[in-house]
Amino acid sequence: MNERQFRKLVVFVRRRGGGKPTGGQPWALHREDRILLVAVYWRTNLTMRRLGPLFGISNSAADRVIDHIAPRLALAPVRRQHPADTVLIVAASSKNYRYSSNRQVVIVANTRMVVAAGRPLPGSRHDARAYRELGMDRVVKNVRVLGDGGYRGTPVLIPLWPRKDRPLTPGQQADNAVHRRASARVEHAFSRMNTYKVLRDCRVRGDEVHQAILGIARLRNLALAR
Secondary structure (H helix, E strand, O other), X not given: OOHHHHHHHHHHXXXXXXXOOOOOOOOOOOHHXXXXXXXXXXXXXXXXXXXXXXXXXXHHHHHHHHHHHHHHHOOXXXXXXXXXXXXXXXXXEOOOOOOOEEEEEEEEOOOOOXXXXXXXXXXXXXXXXXXXXXXXXXXXXXXXXXXXXXXXXXXXXXXXXXXXXXXXXXXHHHHHXXXXXXXXXHHHHXXXXXXXXXXXXXXXXXXXXXXXXXXXHHHHHHHHOX
């Protein structure tokens, strides 16, 4: 993220109420430093014991900054209708790190921008089941959505599967190859998001995980913007 993109992020946070606290003592850090603190926390997954002294504040103050700023960095749900020719791609990640959860992300195929990130479901969930339970089908309705074989039984377009008595034709194999190349874009998005260590070795649960995913998605979108 360059300086211009970071300034846009600061303006966005200010508009969402990331300024002065409503009561109590004023913040020890400027707004820009508070946003940077949250980004550093997501990137490095440092404990408050290490993060606070890094910014010259107490451990509890660093924790309050994260609680205040993280929800304001979160990617807002897309409420507008996508154009009819839009192609979206969905994928899930169910890594068994500190806490196992099914995380789903939807991106726009041509821009690779994240448009939705589902709330993580605890435990090992089938991708298709999590897709329905998270309401992702409602977020992406009326447009074409690509996905892998884990989304069988949903409206998501998945690769063609051969049968014992009916192997795939060369044309179908070529279609699957195109599908795989397109679907790989969302896997690349996941790999970029997972450079933030808070998603790879998460010490928190519930809404905090979801806020981190939504916030990292916004940072990624800003980095992709021109």
